[in-house]
Amino acid sequence: MNIQKVNGLKGEVQIPGDKSISHRGIMLGALAKGTTKITNFLQGADCLSTIGCFRQMGIEIENTSNEVLVHGKGLHGLRAPQNTLDVGNSGTTMRLLCGILSPQAFASALTGDRSIQTRPMKRVIEPLSQMGADIQSLKGNGCAPLQIQGSRLKGIHYQSPVASAQVKSCVLFAGMYADKTTSVTEPVLSRNHSELMLQHLGAKLSGEGTTVSIEPEPLLEAREIPVPGDISSAAYFIAAGLLVPHSQILIKNVGVNPTRSGMLKVCHAMGADIQYLNEHRDSGEPTADLLVTSSSLTGTVIEGEIIPTLIDELPMLAVMAAFAQGKTIIRNAEELKVKESDRIKAVTENLSAMGADITATCDGMIINGGRRLTGADIRTQKDHRIAMSFAVAALAAEGVTHIGDADCVNISYPEFYQDLQKLGGIRFDR
Numbered sequence: 001m002n003i004q005k006v007n008g009l010k011g012e013v014q015i016p017g018d019k020s021i022s023h024r025g026i027m028l029g030a031l032a033k034g035t036t037k038i039t040n041f042l043q044g045a046d047c048l049s050t051i052g053c054f055r056q057m058g059i060e061i062e063n064t065s066n067e068v069l070v071h072g073k074g075l076h077g078l079r080a081p082q083n084t085l086d087v088g089n090s091g092t093t094m095r096l097l098c099g100i101l102s103p104q105a106f107a108s109a110l111t112g113d114r115s116i117q118t119r120p121m122k123r124v125i126e127p128l129s130q131m132g133a134d135i136q137s138l139k140g141n142g143c144a145p146l147q148i149q150g151s152r153l154k155g156i157h158y159q160s161p162v163a164s165a166q167v168k169s170c171v172l173f174a175g176m177y178a179d180k181t182t183s184v185t186e187p188v189l190s191r192n193h194s195e196l197m198l199q200h201l202g203a204k205l206s207g208e209g210t211t212v213s214i215e216p217e218p219l220l221e222a223r224e225i226p227v228p229g230d231i232s233s234a235a236y237f238i239a240a241g242l243l244v245p246h247s248q249i250l251i252k253n254v255g256v257n258p259t260r261s262g263m264l265k266v267c268h269a270m271g272a273d274i275q276y277l278n279e280h281r282d283s284g285e286p287t288a289d290l291l292v293t294s295s296s297l298t299g300t301v302i303e304g305e306i307i308p309t310l311i312d313e314l315p316m317l318a319v320m321a322a323f324a325q326g327k328t329i330i331r332n333a334e335e336l337k338v339k340e341s342d343r344i345k346a347v348t349e350n351l352s353a354m355g356a357d358i359t360a361t362c363d364g365m366i367i368n369g370g371r372r373l374t375g376a377d378i379r380t381q382k383d384h385r386i387a388m389s390f391a392v393a394a395l396a397a398e399g400v401t402h403i404g405d406a407d408c409v410n411i412s413y414p415e416f417y418q419d420l421q422k423l424g425g426i427r428f429d430r
């Protein structure tokens, strides 16, 4: 896909549903009693993988374009899958499913694509084994494929070494089947969608600071789940509106949960003009419309507790930093190395190819912004967030940018290029 510089993006965009919340809606809907209606469900490949896995375990799921009905069978209603469960590219599906599968009365196996088979699964194998689970990495390398024999689980307190909502959610989901209370403490608070949804469906949770506990055997009852727009997808439109001169974009119904919205704080520190409109709350999740106007940005430091709240937006923020005046330092973001690709490497190599002054560090990047960027051949590593970040970079860079494997956006945002095109003036050549 070839993309060229544009001058002025104008209009309104309706962001597709949040990926994290869509996954959790299917999983907890399957474990609830009754029919869960999920509206604004994300029809991206990752969430469709989650649907596929639960259908294999006997859950009837009706998926029309914008609404999903999950006919839940209660906490103990899953059936043994006939085949290995395939999570595709989805780390969330694999790690959260490990928590649900470990306590079942049946054996199961999980695998996925090449990328997922290189991603660390020890981070969930470790706490689940402490709870008494029997879960093995079949190649002995701590990665998928994984084999699980169902076991009875003990409630534990888990001190997680990583701030990861996937690890936290995995342990909490397993904790629903344990013999007593299960709790997790993480070094820094990660996204809390599992906690909010579990409470919305009737589970008993408590906690303080970065610790959360769940009581066993909750009676989950089906309730409607309205999914807010995904702030991680909105991030590309926020950046496009800020970077392309003479732009103004209204981004509708964006989830602005504080455990996810660190990017907005960083944009503010960089001098961005973003207005919050129409703020409200849906099933515990705060949402707002965001009005973004082109702004001249300055560099900043992104580090510490804010990192988990913007971890998926860091590729986009690094691109923004390359267009900003002055230095940006990103620290404490070593988790970027174990995402769908090594995102420190992918961002550094591609921004360098466009002419940016960027250095990779062991836990982030240092960017001296303000150089003139020119179009380049972008190697996305089939990573959706790299493809979308550099599609936005292309809109503000000189000349033509080629995005390799551009279709990988299907993972989280199938309509990405069409939605961008609606804002005017953009030409894509395939």
Ligand code: S3P
Pocket (backbone or CB within 6 Å): 019, 020, 021, 092, 163, 164, 165, 166, 167, 169, 190, 191, 311, 312, 335
């Ligand atoms: C997610 C948690 C984050 C995030 C991922 C989705 C989730 O991963 O990067 O895209 O839905 O729980 P980690 O838990 O590995 O930080």
